[in-house]
Amino acid sequence: MTTAMQTAPGGYGHPAGIPALRRVIAHWVGRSRAVEASPDQVIITAGAQQGIDLVTRLVVTPGRIVAVEDPGYPPAAGLLAASGAQIAPVPVDSEGIVVDQIPVDSSMVYTTPSHQSPTRVTMSMARRRELLHFADDHNVAIIEDDYDSEYRHSDRPLEPLHRLDTQGRVIYVGTFSKTLSPSLRLGFVALPHSLVSHAIALRSLIDWQPPVTVQETLLPFIVDGQLDRHLRRTRKVYTERHQMVTDLVHEGAEAGLLVSPSPSHAGLHITPLLPTGTDEVAVVARVRANGAALGNHVQCWLRHDPPAGLLIGFGATPTARLPAALPALRQALAG
Ligand SMILES: Cc1ncc(COP(=O)(O)O)c(C=O)c1O
Numbered sequence: 001m002t003t004a005m006q007t008a009p010g011g012y013g014h015p016a017g018i019p020a021l022r023r024v025i026a027h028w029v030g031r032s033r034a035v036e037a038s039p040d041q042v043i044i045t046a047g048a049q050q051g052i053d054l055v056t057r058l059v060v061t062p063g064r065i066v067a068v069e070d071p072g073y074p075p076a077a078g079l080l081a082a083s084g085a086q087i088a089p090v091p092v093d094s095e096g097i098v099v100d101q102i103p104v105d106s107s108m109v110y111t112t113p114s115h116q117s118p119t120r121v122t123m124s125m126a127r128r129r130e131l132l133h134f135a136d137d138h139n140v141a142i143i144e145d146d147y148d149s150e151y152r153h154s155d156r157p158l159e160p161l162h163r164l165d166t167q168g169r170v171i172y173v174g175t176f177s178k179t180l181s182p183s184l185r186l187g188f189v190a191l192p193h194s195l196v197s198h199a200i201a202l203r204s205l206i207d208w209q210p211p212v213t214v215q216e217t218l219l220p221f222i223v224d225g226q227l228d229r230h231l232r233r234t235r236k237v238y239t240e241r242h243q244m245v246t247d248l249v250h251e252g253a254e255a256g257l258l259v260s261p262s263p264s265h266a267g268l269h270i271t272p273l274l275p276t277g278t279d280e281v282a283v284v285a286r287v288r289a290n291g292a293a294l295g296n297h298v299q300c301w302l303r304h305d306p307p308a309g310l311l312i313g314f315g316a317t318p319t320a321r322l323p324a325a326l327p328a329l330r331q332a333l334a335g
Contacts, residue, residue: 013212015204016196017044017188021215024222025174025188033149034163035172037190043199044188044210048147048175051189052076052110054199054206055171056083059141064107069097071300073117076110076145089302092116094262096123099130108141114149114157118271118300118311120264128161135169142170148178150231153239154265168192176218178268178315179231186210186218238268241314241322245270248326249312257333258310268315271297273307274333280308286332292325293317 016022023039030036045051060066062084068077070089081087088106091098097111109131113123123131135142144161162172175187191199203209221227242265249272252258259273274280280298287294287310295311317325 013209013215015043015200015209016040017042017210018212018215018219021219021222022188024219026190028222028227029172029174029188029190033146033157033160033174035160035190036163037172041191041193041196042188043191043196043203044186044215045203046185046207046210047177047182047187048145048173049075049079049187050185051171051173051175051187052079052143052145053083054202055141055143055173055189055191055195056080056085056108057202058195058198059171060085060107065103065105067097067102067106067109068302069111069116070302071118071297071306072110072302073112073145073147074296074299076143077302080110087302092119092121094121095127096121097127097131099127099134102134102140104138106138106140108143109135110143110145111161112145112147113161114146115152115264115266117145117147118269118295118297120261120267120269120271122158122264122266125158128158128164132161132165132167132169135165136167140169143173144170145173147173147175148267150179151235151238151268152266153235153242157266162190168194171195179227179234180218184214184218186214237319238315241317241319242268242270244319244322244326245312245314248329252330252333255330257330269295269311269313271309271311273309276307278308280310283308283332284310286335287329290328290332292328292332 022042026037026039026042065088066080066085067088067090069092088103090101149157162170172190176184249258249270253260261272284294295313297309297311
């Protein structure tokens, strides 16, 4: 496939992405996640973040309520707030977002059902159905951010909301940030037909198109089966790291330094809580001073009295460095 074939007159590419890649992604996400979307419903984006941005601009008028999970993914909540939406934080329990606490006058819900960010809860099937009923009853759009479902360490992901939705309310957001690299800035949205032409027009106003060269690099990577091979290889690596960090967290819990999170078998991070009264900021500073990377757990919360906790990501930490990082973490926790 040559660049000339993929670009529009004047040298710009198609705002929705090169057709061949849209086809391949529609097929890939259908095969891997049972998402039913035709190629023309798929728009290539600069990561999940641009997908959320596009959808928000199309669906949410400033001042309207958007419900987000609390705790949740700060870049999404920040973007939604910046768009002028009124943010409604909704708690998460062991089955996912608590639907009966979503304001009925919400225009959109942003959720991470496969692997709630950051708690790691998988939204139960009953809760998925409840959320979809809620959306139907109150005419609410749903953004389903499926950011890391490729990495499940010992079970299979449940059917996405998108698959269960019969009314075209769910917009599915995918990304290559976890599977390949966040620096690529490549993701996609699967939109209901009614939004496609508006999204394409909007995308071209924002930045014309996704970069053609990057798309043309990704295309054969998927078509030739390299993405599948890469996923098989990285799953093994991440499963090993997940086990190592899980063991550390259990050790920390046995020593009374941490509160074990509810079990989860997915993703590239673990979020244990710290005992009540622990100064999270001080612990994180000590861990970082020891050279270990740690996310900002406290920033995931919108409510004012969040529990202390740790956001331990292991996607970017080489496995060989984990044995050294673990004692450092233990030492920092001990004070
Ligand atoms: C919940 C969630 N969504 C999306 C992403 C990826 O975003 P992007 O594709 O914009 O890099 C992440 C990355 O950590 C995430 O945690």
